[in-house]
Amino acid sequence: MQDHSMVSLQQALDTIGEQVRQTEIIDVTVENSLGYVLAENVVSLINIPPFDNSAMDGFALKSSDVTEQRRPLKVLGIIAAGDVPLMRPFNSGECYQIMTGAPIPAGCDTVVPVELSQMVEASVTFSEAYPAGKHIRQEGTDIKEGARLYAAGRKITSQMIQALCSVGQSTVKVYTKPSVVWLSTGEELTDTPGDLLEPGKIFNSSGPYGEAVLPALGAALKWRKTIPDDLDLFRSYLDKADEQSIDVIISTGAVSVGVYDFVRSELEAKGWDILLHRAKVKPGKPILFAKYTKTGSQTRYFFGLPGNPVSSAMGLRVFVTPFLRAMQNLPEECASHAVLTAPAKANKGLTVFMKAVVKISHEGRMEIQPLEGQLSYQTGAMGDMNAWLIHPEGKDLIDEGAVVTYLPFLPD
Numbered sequence: 001m002q003d004h005s006m007v008s009l010q011q012a013l014d015t016i017g018e019q020v021r022q023t024e025i026i027d028v029t030v031e032n033s034l035g036y037v038l039a040e041n042v043v044s045l046i047n048i049p050p051f052d053n054s055a056m057d058g059f060a061l062k063s064s065d066v067t068e069q070r071r072p073l074k075v076l077g078i079i080a081a082g083d084v085p086l087m088r089p090f091n092s093g094e095c096y097q098i099m100t101g102a103p104i105p106a107g108c109d110t111v112v113p114v115e116l117s118q119m120v121e122a123s124v125t126f127s128e129a130y131p132a133g134k135h136i137r138q139e140g141t142d143i144k145e146g147a148r149l150y151a152a153g154r155k156i157t158s159q160m161i162q163a164l165c166s167v168g169q170s171t172v173k174v175y176t177k178p179s180v181v182w183l184s185t186g187e188e189l190t191d192t193p194g195d196l197l198e199p200g201k202i203f204n205s206s207g208p209y210g211e212a213v214l215p216a217l218g219a220a221l222k223w224r225k226t227i228p229d230d231l232d233l234f235r236s237y238l239d240k241a242d243e244q245s246i247d248v249i250i251s252t253g254a255v256s257v258g259v260y261d262f263v264r265s266e267l268e269a270k271g272w273d274i275l276l277h278r279a280k281v282k283p284g285k286p287i288l289f290a291k292y293t294k295t296g297s298q299t300r301y302f303f304g305l306p307g308n309p310v311s312s313a314m315g316l317r318v319f320v321t322p323f324l325r326a327m328q329n330l331p332e333e334c335a336s337h338a339v340l341t342a343p344a345k346a347n348k349g350l351t352v353f354m355k356a357v358v359k360i361s362h363e364g365r366m367e368i369q370p371l372e373g374q375l376s377y378q379t380g381a382m383g384d385m386n387a388w389l390i391h392p393e394g395k396d397l398i399d400e401g402a403v404v405t406y407l408p409f410l411p412d
């Protein structure tokens with residue numbers, strides 16, 4: 001007889017969390033580093049700006065030369081961005097025309113914007129006296145040489161790429177993105193959207209969803225296949241993933257108690273250890289987690305996500321995402337809270353994840369509202385949700401106005 005007992009959400013997460021091993025550390029070019037997690041602190045080796053430069057198009061001069069007397073100054077030449085800094089100081093009564101970003105010449109203590117000047121041939125006068133220290137962007141006033149830009153464990157964003165490039169960083173050490181294979185099981189699945197559905201068939205929605213969302217979860221999807229209820233094919237894909245040293249295999253469907261629910265028995269037959277099967281959650285109840293250890297190679301992991309499409313999405317977010325994050329040394333996600341704007345009722349015996357919308361009210365308050373269509377086959381509301389409201393085990397009704405916990409649809 002099968003064991004149909006279920007563990008709590010926390011026990012399930014702990015079982016998964018205990019298995020985490022970090023991925024390999026590699027060097028990637030900064031240009032290709034988006035979405036990777038830093039495995040080292042990044043320290044700037046140079047000052048930014050690397051030299052004093054002008055913040056305006058105008059005239060580089062000594063402020064003592066610009067007085068109420070409006071004495072004309074001799075323009076010695078033009079200094080453009082990219083020019084070598086002029087080290088030879090100029091004399092009183094002289095100045096340079098200077099462009100934004102151009103190096104400040106030795107002896108200059110201010111830049112007067114072009115709008116305040118009248119230039120006639122090589123001579124310029126200014127409408128008013130001008131103080132020292134204006135419009136000069138001093139070396140090191142953005143980023144100091146030796147300053148820590150980013151700590152290990154930060155996920156690289158596009159903004160960070162801009163700062164990394166400004167200090168001239170060429171490569172960074174990062175954790176490899178966990179490699180993933182996605183297997184959609186089900187005789188009923190059709191992978192040709194746009195075609196007329198054959199009787200009894202449905203379109204595969206979870207496979208393309210997995211492919212779309214995995215990059216945002218930090219994973220590298222290597223390949224994705226659909227498997228009718230064909231055990232030989234399933235075994236051959238397991239072997240292929242093994243040969244390619246895939247870190248994590250994710251399947252959808254065939255993990256419940258139906259006659260054709262073969263995932264668990266096939267994994268066991270192939271020597272996988274089933275560490276978790278079934279948790280007190282909804283959707284996602286029949287969640288399965290297994291590992292495969294072969295001498296001489298890295299342990300491999302398998303998540304069997306329940307087939308109902310909302311259950312697959314929930315399993316990916318609630319169980320797989322923390323595992324993928326921890327493999328890259330990302331910190332655990334912090335709990336997010338919001339005020340419930342409508343009562344939420346759910347099964348008391350389970351932790352229920354409800355499709356919901358979180359938004360900031362006009363008063364600046366974070367508010368959350370459960371959507372219509374909460375069942376695990378109902379994908380209609382998924383496009384509107386941006387959060388999973390967590391309705392904890394042990395409660396049936398949560399009143400409007402209560403503060404509840406939620407999981408953003410995507411992690412940071």
Ligand SMILES: Nc1nc2c(c(=O)[nH]1)N[C@H]1C(S)=C(S)[C@@H](COP(=O)(O)OP(=O)(O)OC[C@H]3O[C@@H](n4cnc5c(N)ncnc54)[C@H](O)[C@@H]3O)O[C@H]1N2
Pocket residue numbers: 184185186188189202203204205206207252253254255256257258261283284285286305306307308309311376
């Ligand atoms: N006697 C019981 N029956 C069921 C139980 C149970 O505890 N006792 N649990 C139910 C729950 S809860 C879930 S969730 C499902 C999970 O079952 P499986 O993982 O075995 O999934 P399947 O039976 O293969 O499929 C379930 C459902 O989802 C549709 N599906 C599957 N794959 C896809 C896909 N890629 N895209 C779109 N839709 C998909 C499939 O056609 C089924 O309708 O079991 C319940 N049964």
Ligand code: MOO
Pocket residue numbers: 281282283284285286306308311376377
């Ligand atoms: O637990 Mo199932 O995942 O509700 O549909």
